[in-house]
Amino acid sequence: MSKAILSSFVEGAPPGELTDVIADIKALTISTPSAVKDLGPAFQKYNEEQFVTVKLPGSSQQVIISSHSSLGDGRYYDVESSSSFAFDHTTQKASAVQSHVVEGSQADLVKSTLKSISTYVKEHFPNAASGVYPIEDDSKIAIVIVSNKYSPNNFWNGRWRSLYIFDPSTSALEGSVKVDVHYYEDGNVRLLTNKPVAATVSSGTGAGIAKEIAAAERKYQEELNRGFTNLSEGAFKGLRRQLPVTRQKIEWDKVASYRLGQDIGGGSSRR
Structure with a gap:
């Protein structure tokens, strides 16, 4: 191979x-x-x-x-x-x-952003970690958030990943949120999403950056919740009938006595 x-x-x-x-x-x-x-x-x-x-x-x-x-x-x-x-x-x-101590022109912004982001992450994510780093010759900073939730006994695992790049010279914040969930009981179903994010940080401070990130991620989570509701009520429900064609629930304690064609299918049985 x-x-x-x-x-x-x-x-x-x-x-x-x-x-x-x-x-x-x-x-x-x-x-x-x-x-x-x-x-x-x-x-x-x-x-x-x-x-x-x-x-x-x-x-x-x-x-x-x-x-x-x-x-x-x-x-x-x-x-x-x-x-x-x-x-x-x-x-x-x-x-x-x-x-290893971070130094340079963005050191103070990195530390203040990390403090604000850490507070946000602890309040809203389980099993999460965050990091803030100076990048591109100390001209910008990268903000990273990751939250893992593993439940192998129930046959599913998931991860939330966020990455943002903040440019102090323009106050522009750009990045994306990615969600990856794998469900594998009696088969394989995997959800993979990638949501672009773009915003302007009015204050240009660590607290301001964290505020914009929190707002963007809250909005995306609400979008995901609506999407799952629509799937449950629409596409998933359409995959199978809620009731047999007779529009009546099957009495399972009597299932052995049913004649398949007539009693369940609603048609006349042929002998």
């Missing part, structure tokens, strides 16, 4: 299910033990794009893996804990924690 095909398996792994995908890849490539080791770039792309979270050694805090927090050579940093760390993209484990 080609490396490109195996990489596509990794990059398409649903939230919280990368370990299962790796196990399947090992089973498919049992004659090529080095196959998983060769997929390092695919694992890195997946972890960075999915905003995978990891706990630093000795800490209960979840920090985010993303291209915006990358220092190169497999190391990443976290503003809130003022630390950098090595990250193994295959095992999704962090190690070798060191001190």
Whole structure:
């Protein structure tokens, strides 16, 4: 099996299910033990794009893996804990924690935005993490939010991802919200959404940025709720009859005595 095909398996792994995908890849490539080791770039792309979270050694805090927090050579940093760390993209484990303090012209805006975003995230998301990073030679900042909800015992997992870029020179805030939910009991159903967001931050402060993000995400969540209601009342309901053609509920305790053609179908039975 080609490396490109195996990489596509990794990059398409649903939230919280990368370990299962790796196990399947090992089973498919049992004659090529080095196959998983060769997929390092695919694992890195997946972890960075999915905003995978990891706990630093000795800490209960979840920090985010993303291209915006990358220092190169497999190391990443976290503003809130003022630390950098090595990250193994295959095992999704962090190690070798060191001190790392954010400096530069956007340092104060990064810290104030992180404070406001952290408050918003704690109030509105379960199992969530957030990060704010200076990017593009310290000319802009990136705001990242990720919330994971895993319920494998009930055959579903989900992830909410937000990424915004704020330009202090224009007060423009642009980004997107992505929702990925996988339900796999007796089949596979997957919801994938990508909602673009564009706004102008009037105050240009961390609190102002958080306010615009909160408003945009609240609006999108309301859109999702309406969409699910419409699906439930419309398309999903249209997939099957609520009642048999007789318009009467079946009395299941008497089902053994029904004559299929006449009693259930409503027609005359032929002998």
